[in-house]
Amino acid sequence: xxxxxxxxxxxxxxxxxxxxxxxxxxxxxxxLGLALVAAAPLALGRYELGLLINIGIMGIAxxxxxxxxxxxxQISIGHAAFFGFGAFASAYAHEAWHIPVALCIPLAGIxxxxxxLVFGAPAARLKGLxxxxxxxxxxxxxxxxxxxxxxxxxxxxxxxxxxxxxFGWVADREESFLYVVLAWIILMYxxxxxxxxxxxGRALIAVRDHYLSAExxxxxxxxxxxxSFGIASFYAGIAGALYAHYLLFVSVEAFNILFSIQFxxxxxxxxxxxxxxxxxxxxxxxxxxxxVQAGAxxxxxxxxxxxxxxxxxxxxxxxxxxxxxxxxxxIFEPDGLAHRWRLIKAYWKLYPFSH
Amino acid sequence: xxxxxxxxETAPILEARNVSLRFGGVRALTEVSFAxxxxxxxxxxxxxxxxxTSMVNCISGRYRPTEGGIWFDGSEIxxxxxxxxxxxxxxxxxxxxxxxxxxxxLDNIMVGRHHLLRRxxxxxxxxxxxxxxxxxxxxxxxxxxxxDFLEIQHVRKAPAGTxxxxxxxxxxxxxxxxxxxxxILLDEPMAGMNLEEKEDMARFILDLNxxxxxxxxxxxxxxxVVMDISHRVMVLDFGRKIAEGAPDAVLADPHxxxxxxxxxxxxxxxxxxPVTA
Numbered sequence: 001x002x003x004x005x006x007x008x009x010x011x012x013x014x015x016x017x018x019x020x021x022x023x024x025x026x027x028x029x030x031x032l033g034l035a036l037v038a039a040a041p042l043a044l045g046r047y048e049l050g051l052l053i054n055i056g057i058m059g060i061a062x063x064x065x066x067x068x069x070x071x072x073x074q075i076s077i078g079h080a081a082f083f084g085f086g087a088f089a090s091a092y093a094h095e096a097w098h099i100p101v102a103l104c105i106p107l108a109g110i111x112x113x114x115x116x117l118v119f120g121a122p123a124a125r126l127k128g129l130x131x132x133x134x135x136x137x138x139x140x141x142x143x144x145x146x147x148x149x150x151x152x153x154x155x156x157x158x159x160x161x162x163x164x165x166x167f168g169w170v171a172d173r174e175e176s177f178l179y180v181v182l183a184w185i186i187l188m189y190x191x192x193x194x195x196x197x198x199x200x201g202r203a204l205i206a207v208r209d210h211y212l213s214a215e216x217x218x219x220x221x222x223x224x225x226x227x228s229f230g231i232a233s234f235y236a237g238i239a240g241a242l243y244a245h246y247l248l249f250v251s252v253e254a255f256n257i258l259f260s261i262q263f264x265x266x267x268x269x270x271x272x273x274x275x276x277x278x279x280x281x282x283x284x285x286x287x288x289x290x291x292v293q294a295g296a297x298x299x300x301x302x303x304x305x306x307x308x309x310x311x312x313x314x315x316x317x318x319x320x321x322x323x324x325x326x327x328x329x330x331i332f333e334p335d336g337l338a339h340r341w342r343l344i345k346a347y348w349k350l351y352p353f354s355h
Numbered sequence: 356x357x358x359x360x361x362x363x364e365t366a367p368i369l370e371a372r373n374v375s376l377r378f379g380g381v382r383a384l385t386e387v388s389f390a391x392x393x394x395x396x397x398x399x400x401x402x403x404x405x406x407x408t409s410m411v412n413c414i415s416g417r418y419r420p421t422e423g424g425i426w427f428d429g430s431e432i433x434x435x436x437x438x439x440x441x442x443x444x445x446x447x448x449x450x451x452x453x454x455x456x457x458x459x460x461l462d463n464i465m466v467g468r469h470h471l472l473r474r475x476x477x478x479x480x481x482x483x484x485x486x487x488x489x490x491x492x493x494x495x496x497x498x499x500x501x502x503d504f505l506e507i508q509h510v511r512k513a514p515a516g517t518x519x520x521x522x523x524x525x526x527x528x529x530x531x532x533x534x535x536x537x538x539i540l541l542d543e544p545m546a547g548m549n550l551e552e553k554e555d556m557a558r559f560i561l562d563l564n565x566x567x568x569x570x571x572x573x574x575x576x577x578x579x580v581v582m583d584i585s586h587r588v589m590v591l592d593f594g595r596k597i598a599e600g601a602p603d604a605v606l607a608d609p610h611x612x613x614x615x616x617x618x619x620x621x622x623x624x625x626x627x628x629p630v631t632a
Contacts, residue, residue: 205462
């Protein structure tokens, strides 16, 4: 496959050849997208802003899982538990030690990374199905811990959290919290993109693609498999902490295995091994139920609605739509939205000479 | 025609002493000893299943010899883990292609620089601070030299998995060269190639040896190439060394003739005896 740089766009330095956004079009799209999100509070209501914030938070967690599953080729079905640990850690650090929320978020990320390293230790030796079961154990152990450690999580009653505040600016509404999430999104996505163009990022992919020759290149397999788990947990912890300070309330039952599987769904739908795909997958998973809802509303009162009782079964319909989406993507677009997006770009670039 | 007179006295860079390798009752290698001198092109030949790849796997660390030991550059490496051997100066290519299929050719070769790069994931994630960018550019320069040398400029951005067989073999060589090894192990570098590709590969191997100063250990079935570019040849049969020496001498050896023509030979006769261990 040829690389799709426009004719006449010659790279004259290695530095220019290593940029994350290679063409002027992609840089323009980046700035335009950021400007649109930054201007969103002017145009959108609180509900729609809430959706954007959710996409951002899920996007960060999904990126972490993608580094583990997509880039390193390991598996985790306990991602939601780490997400939850980040949420409780941030809330607890603020309440118990009065650390400002702005600092609690990165601290929660680091704490979750450490917990991830403990549970990720089996990842150094296990692969595939065996690792899946080991991470399943992490999911249940952490869930059980959340339910029992009342001092940490508030038990079944849950824990109230404080809003994000920085130098007197309090982000307690969607309009303001959007910018907090936006800043973290930029940081975390740049971090991942940078990681993948340096030594350790390449080592992760090498471990996935051919671990025998990776070892021959001097790559320590156990180290990188564990490291990948730590990084994935760090991303989950940051996302969880943002989630806690957005909802201002965290409760134990949110971080169950279904949530973990949703993260896997995001990564598969977005595209395994694609940084931007993680965000696309998160957007897809957050918006899909909304689309189903909108469809049900549009049909309300009609013959289909009366026959199928759409209004009463909307919650089942949402779940089914998610399941159907994952199955359809696995069959028709196993490389995810990111791959589809590349094909669309190539189509326009080469139009009308597509071959 | 390469000459070996100049290096006849140089110290061995690699020495295998009485290496035996057993898998249960299967004797893959039996008391194989040999030494490769600094600056040599050394070939291992032998019929299929003779233990050639097993020998290379012992040197690269994939297998640990059941008995005997291997010395590299003055120190014993028999028990050194595989991942540390790159830094010692051992690089290898694989018989069945072992590239990172989804990475670009460039990234594949950059993985070869792994043990020479110092910036880990933290400086890596903050590309602009901490010197990761500077380091990447410096190493990119060296990698581009290797790309020029092996004439793969036109595919440097292509995913390695999409390349033709001959090109993949060349990329694999490039990746091994990027390690800057003192000793490079080539497991059938010319298998499945056409004549022109073989000639190219032979030229690359000679250049690596003469201009880049690498010692080469090669397994190859193409006798023409082996006889043309090797300084010395070792012949394995049923896991035993049956001959070693200059290409012409080895070819004339009666044991070698018998090994290839399939006659009974007293040197390998006792392989049918049960293993006592």
